[in-house]
Amino acid sequence: MHSKDLAAVSPPLDVACDHGARALHAPLSVAVLNALPSPTVLLDPDGTVLMTNAAWDVAVETVDDDRIAGGSGVDYFAMAQRAGGKVLGRRIVDSLRALSRREGASVSLDYSLQHPAGTHWYHLQASRVNPAGQLVVTHTDVTERVRAERTSAWQARHDALTELPNAAALYELIDAELQRRDHPAVTVLFLDVDGFNDVNDSLGHDAGDALLCQLAARLAGRTRSTDTLARLAGDEFVVLVRDCDAVGAEALAARYRSIFDESFDLGCTVRLTASIGIATVGEADTSVRSTDLVCDADLAMHAAKRTGRGRIRVFSPDLRNAVQQKVLVAGELRNAIETGQLVLHYQPIVNLPSGRVYGAEALVRWQHPQRGLIPPSDFVAVAEEYQLIAPLTRWVLDAATRQAAEWAARGLPLCVAVNVSANTLAEGTLVDDVAEALAGSGLTPDRLIVELTETTVAEDPERAAAQFAALRTSGVEVAIDDFGSGYSSLGQLINIPAGVLKIDRSLVTGAADRRSQSAAAITAVVALAQACGMRALAEGVETAEQLELATTLGCALAQGYHIARPMPAAELQTWLRERPARAKLHPTGDPARHLSGAS
Ligand code: C2E
Ligand code: MG
Ligand code: MG
Numbered sequence: 001m002h003s004k005d006l007a008a009v010s011p012p013l014d015v016a017c018d019h020g021a022r023a024l025h026a027p028l029s030v031a032v033l034n035a036l037p038s039p040t041v042l043l044d045p046d047g048t049v050l051m052t053n054a055a056w057d058v059a060v061e062t063v064d065d066d067r068i069a070g071g072s073g074v075d076y077f078a079m080a081q082r083a084g085g086k087v088l089g090r091r092i093v094d095s096l097r098a099l100s101r102r103e104g105a106s107v108s109l110d111y112s113l114q115h116p117a118g119t120h121w122y123h124l125q126a127s128r129v130n131p132a133g134q135l136v137v138t139h140t141d142v143t144e145r146v147r148a149e150r151t152s153a154w155q156a157r158h159d160a161l162t163e164l165p166n167a168a169a170l171y172e173l174i175d176a177e178l179q180r181r182d183h184p185a186v187t188v189l190f191l192d193v194d195g196f197n198d199v200n201d202s203l204g205h206d207a208g209d210a211l212l213c214q215l216a217a218r219l220a221g222r223t224r225s226t227d228t229l230a231r232l233a234g235d236e237f238v239v240l241v242r243d244c245d246a247v248g249a250e251a252l253a254a255r256y257r258s259i260f261d262e263s264f265d266l267g268c269t270v271r272l273t274a275s276i277g278i279a280t281v282g283e284a285d286t287s288v289r290s291t292d293l294v295c296d297a298d299l300a301m302h303a304a305k306r307t308g309r310g311r312i313r314v315f316s317p318d319l320r321n322a323v324q325q326k327v328l329v330a331g332e333l334r335n336a337i338e339t340g341q342l343v344l345h346y347q348p349i350v351n352l353p354s355g356r357v358y359g360a361e362a363l364v365r366w367q368h369p370q371r372g373l374i375p376p377s378d379f380v381a382v383a384e385e386y387q388l389i390a391p392l393t394r395w396v397l398d399a400a401t402r403q404a405a406e407w408a409a410r411g412l413p414l415c416v417a418v419n420v421s422a423n424t425l426a427e428g429t430l431v432d433d434v435a436e437a438l439a440g441s442g443l444t445p446d447r448l449i450v451e452l453t454e455t456t457v458a459e460d461p462e463r464a465a466a467q468f469a470a471l472r473t474s475g476v477e478v479a480i481d482d483f484g485s486g487y488s489s490l491g492q493l494i495n496i497p498a499g500v501l502k503i504d505r506s507l508v509t510g511a512a513d514r515r516s517q518s519a520a521a522i523t524a525v526v527a528l529a530q531a532c533g534m535r536a537l538a539e540g541v542e543t544a545e546q547l548e549l550a551t552t553l554g555c556a557l558a559q560g561y562h563i564a565r566p567m568p569a570a571e572l573q574t575w576l577r578e579r580p581a582r583a584k585l586h587p588t589g590d591p592a593r594h595l596s597g598a599s
């Protein structure tokens with residue numbers, strides 16, 4: 001403890017004297033100062049140190065900084081300016097002088113000092129202790145707290161895996177850029193790895209993480225020092241490109257894409273591609289927010305992905321309009337399912353070569369109050385995207401099984417086929433939904449066919465196979481739809497317990513100049529179906545010639561405009577009744593023969 005002779009200090013140290021508290025005697029004030037855990041000094045109004053406490057003395061020794069002196073008599077203001085530099089030193093001195101002059105009740109400020117041993121952060125707290133303007137100044141070392149705060153602030157703004165800025169930091173940085181009145185063009189590149197989930201699924205999540213780290217490093221290597229690379233989520237990386245218009249950004253995107261020319265080492269060598277979307281805000285446009293810009297780049301990236309792998313696409317407003325339209329349709333569709341605006345049309349399926357009617361495929365339509373009858377191509381994909389496919393499928397299953405049960409009750413024993421898409425399989429409720437529909441309608445399971453598109457099958461083959469197996473065990477028939485239009489592997493096909501293979505219209509129709517190839521393709525698919533114990537169904541038969549071909553090549557079933565277009569249930573009954581008189585297939589047939597059901 002260094003202290004000036006307190007007798008010389010005039011007036012005597014008088015704690016909280018401003019408020020009329022009693023005077024402290026020197027030995028007691030020494031004890032009071034020493035009891036304070038933070039380094040503390042007692043100052044004269046001119047900044048002369050009158051007394052220091054034990055914690056101050058220890059701190060001076062610990063920081064070992066020539067600019068900080070220990071004892072009493074030292075000029076604290078000069079020391080503050082020496083250690084704090086022009087700005088901070090001036091601020092401390094001015095605040096303390098003002099406090100001494102009775103301007104304000106206390107001073108409280110935070111600052112950092114670069115000591116030889118490293119940076120320390122302090123909280124300075126000063127109070128006037130008597131009318132003469134003497135001050136007690138404490139300096140609490142808050143370095144630990146600041147470091148902890150900085151770490152958590154860093155963590156809040158960075159991605160733990162790649163250490164790149166995260167979404168929160170990215171949006172903040174973009175907004176800061178866009179809010180500058182005179183900002184140049186600002187561009188966002190949105191990069192997403194094609195088939196990243198395949199890496200995770202086939203090689204495991206550790207490999208997925210390793211890929212993301214390698215990718216982050218490569219991207220960082222390509223990023224200009226003026227730009228910011230961030231990881232938004234999963235395999236989505238975003239680059240904030242400052243001072244760059246869409247044209248420059250396309251060239252930059254091509255540079256980023258080229259980092260995929262080299263394969264990745266994930267224990268094994270993996271070749272990948274990425275899709276990149278670009279969105280740009282013009283100079284000085286302050287109306288756009290970061291979320292809009294990133295969203296536009298995301299839309300462009302998805303549009304790029306839809307056209308293939310490794311593509312680059314610049315945002316255009318029609319992409320946003322399309323999304324707004326989809327959101328609108330989804331909202332209306334939800335209501336349409338609930339209020340009974342959906343209807344089913346039925347397209348007959350006939351046995352070959354007998355020509356007997358085997359059943360009908362139920363095809364959904366939307367009877368829109370303003371827009372009329374909307375085909376499934378305009379809303380099934382929206383239903384899939386907006387979690388409406390499960391309620392839609394349930395509605396179709398209920399309506400179709402009730403219709404088939406009604407036909408059966410009228411002596412028309414037809415099978416009914418219902419289409420089911422990928423998302424319904426992913427929800428895992430298909431088997432229960434089918435059972436419920438059958439129980440509700442009273443239709444026997446052997447009169448129901450569930451059709452799954454070939455691409456549906458490819459998405460999660462094991463899960464699909466388990467659900468089909470359960471359906472078939474319950475007596476329901478399973479058909480693979482649109483075979484030949486997608487990418488199913490033959491291995492998957494063999495593992496799927498289906499009884500009917502529907503040959504896609506594209507193969508059946510063929511091009512006029514490629515009839516022999518078309519015939520060869522159908523022959524191959526029929527042979528494949530037979531080898532797997534399935535019946536082949538020719539879809540989209542549009543001409544007598546195609547029907548003849550399908551029959552000759554061994555298809556067991558057929559459907560298509562040549563036989564009949566999809567029609568409402570009531571029309572189907574008329575069609576069935578009148579068919580023998582009109583049908584090109586069996587012009588002299590007997591109605592009962594044509595309605596004899598599955599063979
Ligand atoms: P899909 O299951 O392959 O159904 C056959 C589609 O081809 C139907 O179109 C049908 O009208 C059409 N078509 C039938 N014969 C011919 C022909 O000879 N020529 C031509 N050009 N087309 C023919 P639609 O009704 O527009 O249905 C399109 C697709 O929408 C269906 O293809 C199916 O994938 C989907 N879809 C229909 N209803 C449902 C449903 O209830 N649920 C689900 N998830 N998808 C459905
Ligand atoms: Mg179908
Ligand atoms: Mg089909």
